[in-house]
Amino acid sequence: MSDQKLATVAVRTGIDSDTQYNAVVPPLYLTSTYSFPQLGEVPTYDYSRSGNPTRNTLADALSTLEGGAGGVVTNCGTAAMNLLVSALLGPDDLIVAPHDCYGGTYRLFDTRAKKGDFKVCFVDQTDPQALADAFAQQPKLVWVETPSNPLLRIVDIAELCAAAHQAGALVAVDNTFLSPILQQPLALGADFVVHSTTKYINGHSDVLGGVLIAKTEAHAETLAWWANCIGATGAPFDAYLTLRGLRTLAPRMRMHEENSAKILAYLQQQPLVGTIYHPSQPEHPGHDIALKQQKGFGAMLSFEINGSMAQLETFVRELKCFSLAESLGGTESLICHPSSMTHRAMSDEAQAEAGLKTTLLRLSVGLEDPDDLIADLAQAFALAAKEAV
Missing domain, CATH: 3.90.1150.10 (Aspartate Aminotransferase, domain 1)
Incomplete structure (x- = not known):
């Protein structure tokens, strides 16, 4: 993680990085495809669904702010959630989610579980016994939303992560309500952090976006592969606008x-x-x-x-x-x-x-x-x- 303060990271990421014309603000790359140097030589970027310099600059900034090893910028917050469960869960795997989560989160998990994509258990995560009973079912993933939407309930991230890890589960935290300026779940033990960047990170209600950040490089690579596979990545222009919002x-x-x-x-x-x-x-x-x-x-x-x-x-x-x-x-x-x-x-x-x-x-x-x-x-x-x- 950078030793700079968070406000500095938010402002300076990508600044003065243009080596062609020395633009202070990094340029916007709207191209959908990139030339190969020659047959058989794969360039850093080949197709913008797989990778894009503007989108990657935003991912780097948000990953640094959250103290992660890497992240994927998606086309909305729901896409970030869907990317995570698509990459990690199979039909026999269980996700434990809060019963008072955002309605879109509830809809996604409930609907996909009913299709047989995975299993879901909605519990009151402020109830120790309810959590213990859920963890006894050996979940693969625990989804956390703190503060919760809309009742602003709080759960102890460090305590919950310790219990989840002991049960063999990974933990993802939706940090949308606070942003990395006010809370950093990875430092408290979480394995993943999710944002709807539509909200505070962009901050101007004029662009949709999401991000999924991993604590480890291995998980970051897995998420990047799946994001390309299922087409969950965000548009370059949206990333450019979000970078502009991030600076404030x-x-x-x-x-x-x-x-x-x-x-x-x-x-x-x-x-x-x-x-x-x-x-x-x-x-x-x-x-x-x-x-x-x-x-x-x-x-x-x-x-x-x-x-x-x-x-x-x-x-x-x-x-x-x-x-x-x-x-x-x-x-x-x-x-x-x-x-x-x-x-x-x-x-x-x-x-x-x-x-x-x-x-x-x-x-x-x-x-x-x-x-x-x-x-x-x-x-x-x-x-x-x-x-x-």
């Missing part, structure tokens, strides 16, 4: 967190706000673990409306500075209703098992002036309060 990741994360803390303090005083889910709160079950393994609490928070669905609908409808949309991590603030949006692929029973209520709202706090965000929330709450219960 560290200062963006600081401002996201600052704004989120102010929003949280405001929400704690509102009568229409019920339970708030954010690990910075001392009463949060994962607060002490978060202090130990994270460098910050992040900018995602969820809360339940302490009122009727009509009041929830009015509140969401009247917001002007929070767009009703899926995704997260962009410069703009978003509000999401998980049960009908990001997690609608889960059945009502699965949502209830995960503790996901229809009154839950999730905020991705952006980079607007926090006073404007709070004023917007205040006027929407005021109108919602007038709604008949």
Whole structure:
């Protein structure tokens, strides 16, 4: 791993590397194919699905930030997840996943398991006995999401990895909510780390992407082979845009967190706000673990409306500075209703098992002036309060 600080790695990777014209910013390689020097001599790059200089620069930057041996940039976060299970699991292999994971993750694992591609066990990973029972089934892979989406539950990565390894399983951690600036799962014992680079890493809600980073060179080589085999690699232009976003990741994360803390303090005083889910709160079950393994609490928070669905609908409808949309991590603030949006692929029973209520709202706090965000929330709450219960 580089001995440079993370912010420096995010900014400097690829800078001043052009040897042809000495461009400070690395050029974008849009070519689909490359010339062979001569018959029988295979060049470094032959076809852009297999390898591309722009995409590789992004992969190198993200791998360095996470302390990995290598990574594969994919066309979206779901593709990164699919790449991992395609490379590692067969029909008789078991993956243990959190019961409260992102809806798209649940859909992928559940659907492929029903096809017979592998087996899946969804468990409450904050329950030691549930985990022990799952590990007794000798899983091949354990999938971890911390903080979880959308309830921001926290699991002890180091403790879980130790138990999983003892059971003979590999561990992959979805680090999308925090980014490598605030959490580095590989240093805590994980074997793989996954990001939807669409979110904080790109940070501008204008490109899809994902990355899968391996702790060892052997696993990195396996993932690269499979990525080429199944066509999971990302487009060069998307990688170029993501590299541009990456260069401001560290200062963006600081401002996201600052704004989120102010929003949280405001929400704690509102009568229409019920339970708030954010690990910075001392009463949060994962607060002490978060202090130990994270460098910050992040900018995602969820809360339940302490009122009727009509009041929830009015509140969401009247917001002007929070767009009703899926995704997260962009410069703009978003509000999401998980049960009908990001997690609608889960059945009502699965949502209830995960503790996901229809009154839950999730905020991705952006980079607007926090006073404007709070004023917007205040006027929407005021109108919602007038709604008949």
